Amino acid sequence: MRLNRATDFAIRVLMFLAAEDEPASIDKIADILGLAKSNTMKIVARLSTEGIVTAQRGRGGGVSLKTPADKISIGTIVRLFETDFAIVDCFNPKAETCAYEPRCALKHKLNQATQAFLTTLDEALLSDIVSNSQKPIRQLG
């Protein structure tokens, strides 16, 4: 069971920004977190569209949190970046038909479990997992 890499990276980018005092360039974010620049740009673009970060071009520009860290839940980010919660095939409308469809009780239970997963993350705020003292430990890349 795993999340998309984009979800993982998006959370790390937000953790980084939450601990920064000033706007950070895409290059800096990518270098320090050890992410590809292209991935970092895509993630920032998506977060910007959602009003979670602002990205300013030019001198003195850079990326910074727009929404305060104590208003961003990890659950929100996971819901945003997971393209689907098709935890098994039958959740995917394009999947091959299952012999148990359409009245399978398993689907309902898996939905409940997924909701329990997300609810736990809804209760986790970015500010809970990052303090100013929690800067990345070392530069990767």
Next chain:
Amino acid sequence: MRLNRATDFAIRVLMFLAAEDEPASIDKIADILGLAKSNTMKIVARLSTEGIVTAQRGRGGGVSLKTPADKISIGTIVRLFETDFAIVDCFNPKAETCAYEPRCALKHKLNQATQAFLTTLDEALLSDIVSNSQKPIRQLG
């Protein structure tokens, strides 16, 4: 976010067996559920090793539940067939190092969420999701 296909298939095989009155052949299980015979064999072998099903060769043989359906939780099956719960890269000991390791609070929150997912499934019994009336609706394959 998704489970391995083997997990999904294992649950379907158990749902099938729970609704059967007599031992079923691998061919029958594979045909009715629309699974590859090789996958079905692997799944049955694993379930047999764990004492969840019995598989008897020869005439009058076949696969049947060994553990009663009201003693098999979906959580047990998910834990058995998911090779890991490396929900993000940092859970995988072979993954590239993350700049936030080893003191990342995100990992703890993701662990909590995964536990909430599994606990929900621990409470779901095979007998809850299958009644004798819930046979597969149609044969696939």
